[in-house]
Amino acid sequence: MISLEGITKTYRMGTRDLTVLKGINLNIEKGELVAIMGASGSGKTTLLNIIGCLDRPTKGKYFFENREVSRLSGNDLARIRGQRIGFIFQTFNLLSRLPAVANVELGMQYVSGIDRKKALEALGKVGLADRVHHRPIEMSGGEQQRVAIARAIVKTPSLFLADEPTGQLDSHSGEEVMSVLLSLHAEQGTTLIIVTHDAHIAHFCRRIIHIKDGEIVAEEKT
């Protein structure tokens, strides 16, 4: 499903070039549950952004569902993101002025158009059926992250990308969010990639990829 060949990403910082990813090769099959681990600054978020079609590699080839996407236009990438990929961010990235259900509808807006019924269903799946009209500021971190998960699953993507999904949550809420994510993965068989520096979270996954200084240094399977 995902095939990275020699992915390199270089940022220009003033006069200096900063290479964040140094020739990453990686294959991920459909339905896999993968953790990408590394310290901050290791390049794991950049890797996730490239996998999520938010960013393009400087060098290398990226096949997403057998399609070379590393040279696609911004609009083509946006279409892939909208239809195929669900994001879950560390900081939730909800629109604070909109109620939960409207935030979930955002996930459909650019794909199929808004469907209130589906949005409510998705909120039900993450256990927030009674919180649909609350705004993010009226919710706990764990609830906010579950709204974000509902937003990601409402369009039934083929790939979930979670960037430090529990990074801003206490351990209890973190467990809760992880169990929602894992049960959705188990139910729908959607590919799930979690970026984290938390070994505890990573050990929920069957495959753990360690990144250091822009290179894959180790891989473990449980």
Added chain:
Amino acid sequence: MKQWASMFSTVWMGVATHKLRSILTMLGIVIGVAAVIILMSVGKGTTESVVSRISSLGANTLFISPGFSTAQSGVRTSFGSANTLTLEDAEAIASNVTNIDVVAPSSTTSVQAVAGDQNERASVVGVTPEYAQVYSVKMSEGDFISTDDVQNNTRVAVIGANVQATLFPDTDPVGQTMRAGNYIVTIEGVMQSSGQSIAGDVDNDIIIPLSTLQLLTGQQLTPTGGHIVRSIGIEMTDAKYSTQVTNDITSLLMERHNIADGGTADFRITSVEALLSSVSSITNELTLLLGAIAAISLLVGGIGVMNIMLVSVLERTREIGIRKALGARGHDIWIQFLIEAAFLTLAGGIIGVIIGWGGSYIISRTGLFPTVVSPSTIILAVSVSVGIGIFFGFYPAWNASRLDPIQALRSE
């Protein structure tokens, strides 16, 4: 279709969740549109009232006034002061030119008018009965000057509403006498107030028979013995004869005044029609000028829209990043912000129309200016305000559409 519904609900959320900012954005447009509508309505109202005053004289009216006369010394007098028109000219026009209904020669002098212990400086106009028809005089009391009055040089007068108010504040003037200059006249009628008109202000006039005026002021005669008059008013049977009547009068008077073909006429013929068109072209230009001044405030409002939209894009960078991560393409974002700007200015425009309409209604009710709100002004103001939204929203929306999703997501 579903996409558009989502787009409008997105725009509505953007507007409704930032109420203060939305109101401030609209405010400039509201003020601009209201100013345009009020000023244009004042301009149009003034035009219409001037035009209706002029056309109350009737489009079928012509006025002949004296022009230059060149004295034997070669000194030319100022226009209109020459003694070139005579009563005999008027009679000749009446009997020789076709398609004329009535001819009303008149002359004016200024006297001190006294009645009881009241007195006033008033102008005395000597007229024939036809004057009433040409100048649309209506009586509020008594009768106008009659043919008998003119034939017998009767010492009677008809007075204007202001003259009545000054000289006879408490009594009925009809049948009473007053002194006009050195002569005593009996008042036989009072005219209705007509307000200011191009024919002069009849409200301040004392009208007496033309023959009486000539007697009172000592018969003013031309060297050839004609009785001098100040003006000749003519009412044609129909406005369509204007050119023919003007030409016929011109050749008749040129002949009577011994002016060779191609010489300079010593009189001038003015038609109400021509006057109307020149007056309305002037007032239309004034209306445009007023509108242009108001349009500047609309332009300033538009710059305000751009300003606030730019701030709004900055403030909502993260939102844009989220939308892009969720699959929004550049033009989805662009259209969202463009529609938002157009929506705000449309709403501002509509509110501005309501305020402007109300404002001009109040202005006309207080009697400050006559106002007319025309549908074309409203359509223009609303479409211009939407256009401003799209024009000034274009750049901020484009800025928003080009944001890099990763950078936008990172912004706080």
